[in-house]
Amino acid sequence: MDAFRCNQCGYETLSEKYYCPKCRNSSFSRLDIEGKGEVYSFTTIHIAPPKFADKAPYQVVLVQLTERLRVTGYMDEDIDIGDSVSFKEIQEGAYIFQKSS
Amino acid sequence: MQTYIHGVGMTQFGKLEDKTLKNLLLDASIEALEDAGKPDVDAVFVGNFMGGSIYNQEILGAIIANDLGLGYVPTAKIEGACASGGIAFRQALLGIMSGEYETVLVAGVEKMKHVSTVEVTEAINAAMDNDSNEKHAGLTFPGFFGVLANRYFYETGATKEHLAHVALKNRNNAINNPLSQFKTETSIEEIMSARMITEPLGLFDCSPTTDGASAVVLSKKKGDIAVRSSAQASGPTEMQNAENLLSIPAVGESGRIAYEKAGLGPEDIDVVEIHDCFSMTEIISSEELGFFNRGEGYLAVEQGKTLPNGEKPINTSGGLLSKGHPIGATGISQLYQIVHQLRGTAPNQVDGARIGLAQNLGGTGSYSTVHILERV
Numbered sequence: 001m002d003a004f005r006c007n008q009c010g011y012e013t014l015s016e017k018y019y020c021p022k023c024r025n026s027s028f029s030r031l032d033i034e035g036k037g038e039v040y041s042f043t044t045i046h047i048a049p050p051k052f053a054d055k056a057p058y059q060v061v062l063v064q065l066t067e068r069l070r071v072t073g074y075m076d077e078d079i080d081i082g083d084s085v086s087f088k089e090i091q092e093g094a095y096i097f098q099k100s101s
Numbered sequence: 102m103q104t105y106i107h108g109v110g111m112t113q114f115g116k117l118e119d120k121t122l123k124n125l126l127l128d129a130s131i132e133a134l135e136d137a138g139k140p141d142v143d144a145v146f147v148g149n150f151m152g153g154s155i156y157n158q159e160i161l162g163a164i165i166a167n168d169l170g171l172g173y174v175p176t177a178k179i180e181g182a183c184a185s186g187g188i189a190f191r192q193a194l195l196g197i198m199s200g201e202y203e204t205v206l207v208a209g210v211e212k213m214k215h216v217s218t219v220e221v222t223e224a225i226n227a228a229m230d231n232d233s234n235e236k237h238a239g240l241t242f243p244g245f246f247g248v249l250a251n252r253y254f255y256e257t258g259a260t261k262e263h264l265a266h267v268a269l270k271n272r273n274n275a276i277n278n279p280l281s282q283f284k285t286e287t288s289i290e291e292i293m294s295a296r297m298i299t300e301p302l303g304l305f306d307c308s309p310t311t312d313g314a315s316a317v318v319l320s321k322k323k324g325d326i327a328v329r330s331s332a333q334a335s336g337p338t339e340m341q342n343a344e345n346l347l348s349i350p351a352v353g354e355s356g357r358i359a360y361e362k363a364g365l366g367p368e369d370i371d372v373v374e375i376h377d378c379f380s381m382t383e384i385i386s387s388e389e390l391g392f393f394n395r396g397e398g399y400l401a402v403e404q405g406k407t408l409p410n411g412e413k414p415i416n417t418s419g420g421l422l423s424k425g426h427p428i429g430a431t432g433i434s435q436l437y438q439i440v441h442q443l444r445g446t447a448p449n450q451v452d453g454a455r456i457g458l459a460q461n462l463g464g465t466g467s468y469s470t471v472h473i474l475e476r477v
Contacts, residue, residue: 014234014341041255041346043247044300045239049226050219052239060240062248062340072341074238081255093237 001035001087001095003069004028012069035087036100037065039079061085061097073097102198105324106317106474108137109437114313114425115282116214122158125314126210127168129430133206134169137318143202145176146193148186148209149429152178154224155216165208182228183378185209186315186432187461187470191331193319203321209434210314211427221310225428228464230338243307245340245465246379247299252346253381254301259399261301265292266402267380268305268422274409275419278448282311282425306380311425315434326440329365329456329473332358336466343466347396349382351469352389352460359458359471360391367391370473371454372442373413374435376462377420383407386460387415390471409449417442417449432461436472443476 005012008025019026040062048056059075063085073095079085084100110132112125120128126147134140147161162176179189186209193205213221222241229236253259269289275281287305295304319328336351337343344350360366367390375390377383384398392413393401401407407415418424418438421431439457441447447454454476461470 015339041248041252043244043251043302044297045241045244045247046297046299047241047243048239049222049241055239058239060235060238060244060248062252062346070341070343070346072235072238072240072339081251090234093234095234095238 001033003031003033005031010068012066014069014071033065033069035065037063037085039081039083039085040064040070041081042079063097071095102321104194104197104319104321104328106326106328106436106440107140107320107324108133108135108318109316109440110136111280111315111434111437112313113280114311114427117312120312122152122156122210122212123164123168125212125312126161126165126208129314129316130165130169130206130208133316133318140204140318140320142171142174142204142206144174144193144196144205145171146189146205146207147176147178148189148432149178150180150182150185150211151224151428154227155220156212161210165206181468182463183376183428184432184461184463184468184470185429187472188333188468190317190433190436190472191333191470194328194331197319197321205319206316207319207433208314208316209430209432211429212312213310213427214312233339235339235341240340241299242465243299243302243379246381247302248340249346249385250301250381253385256347257396257399261293262289263399263402264301264306264380265289267377267383268292270408271377271416271420271422274417274449275423278419278424281419281423282309283423302379302381308378308421308426311427313425313427313430315430315437317433317436325477326443327475327477329475330359330362331472332362333468333470334358335468338464338467340465347385349385349389349466349469351466352386352462355469355471356390356460359473363473365456365473370456370458372417372439372451372457373415374418374438374459375415376460377416377422378426378462380422382462383415383420386462390458390460409451414451417447417451432470435459435461436474439474443474
């Protein structure tokens with residue numbers, strides 16, 4: 001997985017920003033992330049947008065990937081806060097996660 | 102420069118099949134103009150979110166000017182998702198403070214009940230970033246607050262029952278408000294067992310779709326309700342950008358600036374309208390606005406502190422949860438309730454209310470406005 005890190009203060013973000021929101025620096029480095037982390041929080045969505053209706057119920061997870069970076073992903077497994085998960089693939093623009101074995 | 106609210110108006114909130122978008126806009130505007138004593142109006146600002154996408158109607162400002170016969174005054178529609186109304190009010194205020202206008206009409210409106218749930222959901226999702234991986238992961242607005250609620254429970258010990266108490270309080274308040282959408286009595290048991298929308302949020306934890314409009318007349322001429330301060334802030338448009346998931350920085354920042362400008366603090370506020378798009382949101386924002394310590398908003402609910410007779414009455418109108426949430430009208434309807442509270446004519450009247458605060462939220466914390474009003 002790709003992410004960006006501010007060269008001045010170390011702020012990390014999934015999408016590149018013009019200014020670092022923490023320190024206003026505008027130079028970032030590309031970061032290669034292993035994609036293993038813990039579930040910071042999640043929800044199970046029962047009422048879904050039209051495109052996702054046939055998948056419901058499914059999980060949207062907020063995964064703590066590094067000390068400074070959380071990423072929103074999709075899962076179709078029962079999970080809980082603190083569970084170990086790993087990045088599987090990008091599917092139609094979504095980061096798909098699975099439980100770590 | 103001091104500005105004053107001279108008049109307010111609001112339509113019934115609910116499913117209003119017989120009223121067009123224009124009917125609603127004009128009904129609320131006329132009521133506000135009559136309440137203000139039929140003043141000359143120098144400009145019109147309209148808060149609206151999806152008139153274009155699901156009602157195929159724009160030029161709302163010009164329609165008001167034309168149909169009310171206001172003359173060739175400038176008008177504009179303001180879009181800021183669910184904060185459209187609050188931002189429209191603020192733009193009117195800034196227009197007066199700049200010296201350009203003396204008296205401005207602000208109206209908010211939405212028609213949402215004429216289309217299917219699928220269509221309205223699609224239109225609401227325009228308030229998420231289309232390019233973001235979050236939308237592609239199937240995240241929804243209730244979904245964001247579901248993720249937040251699960252973490253809040255994990256860190257504080259709060260439970261779904263605390264959320265239910267927010268929903269029940271706002272329903273009981275709405276029952277006394279003749280203009281509210283929901284007036285049927287409910288119970289903690291019914292709220293707890295209602296169908297799940299996005300865990301842990303059930304049907305009663307989520308605001309409904311609603312038709313309705315509201316309006317205010319704002320002027321620099323002296324009146325009996327002063328706008329003590331106006332503030333607006335932006336925040337992360339994506340959940341994964343939140344530095345602290347249990348904080349909505351736009352709410353905190355708009356509150357901080359509003360208090361600072363007014364020279365007041367949370368302890369000075371007698372009555373509050375908070376943007377309770379979800380039960381969880383009311384609790385988080387009550388902390389963010391400094392009414393309760395972080396992580397303790399749920400205890401305040403449990404202790405009855407936010408009831409109309411409590412130490413910090415929140416959403417005496419019934420809130421978005423039960424008064425209803427016609428998106429563009431919501432921010433103005435909060436001011437409608439606060440003005441009536443300060444006049445002593447509100448449903449669930451708070452005895453002797455003199456200073457009130459209204460907080461309006463857009464997106465998942467993308468926009469927030471805070472306005473502080475005082476009876477003078």
